[in-house]
Amino acid sequence: xxxxxxxxxxxxxxxxxxxxxxxxxxxxxxxxxxxxxxxxxxxxxxxxxxxxxxxxxxxxxxxxxxxxxxxxxxxxxxxxxxxxxxxxxxxxxxxxxxxxxxxxxxxxxxxxxxxxxxxxxxxxxxxxxxxxxxxxxxxxxxxxxxxxxxxxxxxxxxxxxxxxxxxxxxxxxxxxxxxxxxxxxxxxx
Numbered sequence: 078x079x080x081x082x083x084x085x086x087x088x089x090x091x092x093x094x095x096x097x098x099x100x101x102x103x104x105x106x107x108x109x110x111x112x113x114x115x116x117x118x119x120x121x122x123x124x125x126x127x128x129x130x131x132x133x134x135x136x137x138x139x140x141x142x143x144x145x146x147x148x149x150x151x152x153x154x155x156x157x158x159x160x161x162x163x164x165x166x167x168x169x170x171x172x173x174x175x176x177x178x179x180x181x182x183x184x185x186x187x188x189x190x191x192x193x194x195x196x197x198x199x200x201x202x203x204x205x206x207x208x209x210x211x212x213x214x215x216x217x218x219x220x221x222x223x224x225x226x227x228x229x230x231x232x233x234x235x236x237x238x239x240x241x242x243x244x245x246x247x248x249x250x251x252x253x254x255x256x257x258x259x260x261x262x263x264x265x266x
Contacts (some may be wrong), residue, residue, distance in 0.1 A: 097176040098187045100169035105191035107158040107165075113199070114154050118146065 092098070117131050118139060132141075138154070140147030166173070176183060236244045236256075246254065 097169055097172035098183075100165050100173050101176075101184055101187040102191045103165050104162055105188045106195060107162045109192065109195035110158055111155060113195075118151065 117134050135141035135146065139150045231246060233245070233247050235246075238244050246256075
């Protein structure tokens with residue numbers, strides 16, 4: 078009976094996700110995730126786009142302000158992967174040790190696969206980052222929400238800005254005011 082290339086590939090992939098191979102893959106991926114978090118948290122960025130991404134990531138996900146991060150947010154980023162790694166070691170620890178004693182070279186495939194997944198995920202993250210908008214200095218951009226204007230007057234309210242100062246709408250009477258509400262969502266905040 079002849080096997081197609083696809084069935085051989087599927088068989089190889091399914092074999093790779095059983096037993097100690099899955100554990101090696103998972104632990105490598107968890108380690109790559111923790112390294113990514115450390116790099117974003119501590120390392121300076123090599124260029125402006127990555128630097129802006131890292132600054133925003135630190136601010137939104139770690140509560141990073143004025144040289145310090147919220148330690149609780151940082152700990153949350155490490156606790157999940159560490160606990161998951163502990164579960165993987167608890168379930169497959171013996172198999173990993175036996176495989177490490179007998180077939181050290183066999184670790185190359187699951188580890189390389191996990192690193193490839195991590196690199197592809199990082200490349201996708203960079204590729205999905207929006208490019209910086211370069212506006213021509215002599216051109217005023219169009220106002221796209223012109224049709225959204227309404228004649229309804231807003232209720233008076235008070236907000237607190239990022240500097241801790243109160244913003245009262247009534248103080249801006251007879252001026253054009255654009256108010257946006259932004260919610261940044263990270264997996265821990």
